[in-house]
Amino acid sequence: MSRVPVKMTINGRAVEALIEPRTLLIHFLREQAGLTGAHIGCDTSHCGACTVDLNAMSVKSCTVFAIQANGAEIVTIEGMAAADGTLHALQDGFRQMHGLQCGYCTPGMIMRAHSLLKENPNPSEDEIRIGISGNLCRCTGYQNIVKSIQYAAAKINGVPYQEAAE
Amino acid sequence: MIPSGFEYHRPNSVQEAVALLAQLGEEARPLAGGHSLIPVMKTRLSAPEHLIDLAGVSGLKGIRQEPGHIVIGAMTTQYEISGSPLLAETLPILRETSLQIGDPQIRYLGTLGGNVANGDPGNDMPAVMMCLDAEYQLVGQSGQRGVRARDFYLGAYDTARQNGEILTEIRIPVPPRGHGYAYEKLKRKVGDYAVAAAAVILTMTNGKCTMASIGLTNVADTPLWAEAAAQALIGTGLDHAAIANAAAAAETITDPAADGRGPAEYRTKMAGMMVRRAIARAKSRAQN
Structure with a gap:
């Protein structure tokens, strides 16, 4: 299957990549964006360990294709503390x-x-x-x-x- | 779990989406919120070669009022339904039902269209749509047609929607002002499908029930419209005997599977129990 371009803003940073359409958002965040804070728990949209913010809605990123988040604003746990390390x-x-x-x-x-x-x-x-x-x-x-x-x-x-x- | 590979399409219009469906044939599936389709793709029970994402199709979202009807775009989410002031006023049963679907994260993405068109007998909105006598608008290359919810469900995952068609909107007759309503769902935990559930709307005039309609969720291969059960209420004061008659009539038409949610006999009895509770609550909410 051919790869497709995807572009999103993650924790305020613009990210672009070429991905397989079947790439789940959680895999994209963990394996391509290097953000391992969101966890894979049940992998069946029950447990919520993979929850991230997608355009200000909390979603289970194990049940969203990364390509569906094309153009979206994503916030993960890594984006919560201030730049100087002050906790949210x-x-x-x-x-x-x-x-x-x-x-x-x-x-x-x-x-x-x-x-x-x-x-x-x-x-x-x-x-x-x-x-x-x-x-x-x-x-x-x-x-x-x-x-x-x-x-x-x-x-x-x-x-x-x-x-x-x- | 990683789904099988597929090609991703993101049309901008209904015409474009329908043309893609026609061109790609049976290997293509429309993608709405994805919260039914993606889980079965991850387990590879489903492996479509093409996904047609409807998220970018203009005109499939939103809730509007027409004379006598509420019209809801198929891509309207459960979150948008539960938060709509217009629906809270005209069709409060939709808010009550949507808040019992999935969990908060799922309701942000899960859509009304996906819930009713998927044909899963565990989904909650189909029985509510049968109860309300909603009509589904289907668009294909040869044009548009309306199918009543009561005629739409043929079997588990088998509906009147043809392969080349897309559900665009749901038209719901507005029940009379002051009607009573309830959606009662028995479930094991948040996010689970119903052991059994019942949707009821009714009207009361001078202490007598003048209109009633009942739908049942997850107690057969399809959602059920319990016509005889509702008929047992008309003209009564919704007293104990009338409610018992309706519950018994509802139990008669169930044919549930025995599964992790309980043996078939139990689920049939719970369908009756949900009907009793829903009627009682609808009665308490109805203006006389």
């Missing part, structure tokens, strides 16, 4: 609130939460749980992931984070 509020939240154990699901969780907070800057706990319902974590039981996202929302909104009473 979500990264800080996951660190402060122990939102990860093994860390495998974390890039997908953070990218999903990123798009969720853009649409809903002050989500309720229920809205967070529904918002991340396409992302599986096998370590934490989600409690601290929810708190991490609440922490990040408070930080982005410039208000003190208050942990809900248990």
Whole structure:
């Protein structure tokens, strides 16, 4: 099969390549763009470990062909921290609130939460749980992931984070 | 998992897409959101030689109102459906259903057209479209035709769409203002297909049911329009006996597979249970 040109912006950087049309976006990001932050978990669009931002929508990059993202703006976990290394509020939240154990699901969780907070800057706990319902974590039981996202929302909104009473 | 190789086409118009389909024949598949097609390509259950991506085709997106109808472009996503103020006002059952499909990431890309045209009996929108008496607009090289959702589903993955045709839009009659509605879906987890699900719309006047329609998901080779079940409600006050009659009539027409979602008998009973719950909730929402 002949290769086709693809062009997209990844984390603010223009990327051009020749790819086979069957190349999945996750493989393109990991193997051609050298960005291994988005993970392949289930490879069947269930687990969400491969979640990235595509034109401000969080998508499962194992179920998108790279050619479908031609011309798109992509953000991956590598694009979240500032250029000087300052962590994004979500990264800080996951660190402060122990939102990860093994860390495998974390890039997908953070990218999903990123798009969720853009649409809903002050989500309720229920809205967070529904918002991340396409992302599986096998370590934490989600409690601290929810708190991490609440922490990040408070930080982005410039208000003190208050942990809900248990 | 890596799909088999294919050639990628990205037409700009319906005419161009239809011409490609005609030229490339049976080895070509239209690509919408990809969330049904790409998984089966990855497992190589499907290996089309050509994909015709409809994402660049103008005029296939959007929701508009016409006298008596809502018209939804086939490439409109579940996310756009669940967020539409026009649909929230006129066809709230669509928002309720779309929010039970897949998960947030899938709903950003998954389309209404893909959901109804794929012919997967596990998809949720087909039964809702049967319930609402929607009509699908199909365009081929020889022209355009409308097929009612109630006539569209012939078997699992077998529909009235011909190989050279593309689904362009879905036309839905707007139910009366104040109608009751519900989509009740029993599933094992977020993102799963239904064990059984039921779509109900109905109207109430002076305490009596004056119109009702019921659709069933994933309890046969095709989605089902439960005509007799709905008929059992007309003229009643939707009391316990009427709802039990409707549920029993719905169970009669099911023919579910026994699979990981349960034995066939269980899924038939759950279809009845979803019908009961959907009627009760639709009744609670109906203006009298």
